[in-house]
Amino acid sequence: MRLDALGWIATAIFSSSYFFRSPRMLRSIQALAALLWVAYGLAIGALPVVVANVIVAAAALYSSLITSRKAAAREAPTAKATLAAAQRRSPSERY
16 A cells, blocks of 8 residues: 555656646656656566656756756856956956
8 A cells, every 4th residue: 555655646746746837846846756656666566667757757857957057057147248347347446
């Protein structure tokens, strides 16, 4: 019965991920659920469940990582932009 509970918890978490608006949060929740499904698959000896959910978890984590890196790159000023801003300031503002 406890194994069934693990499977149901994984299902509930995965299903709830669709209620999050943030794609990053959606992928993070899906990765967590997939890892729970991996644990469930290992516990019941179902290799297809394990393999499928390792792939899902890896894809979700990878896409979350890529998304967060792109967001950080958009937010961080580039070295050229920082230098250009410094050059636009008057000499008295630079120091």
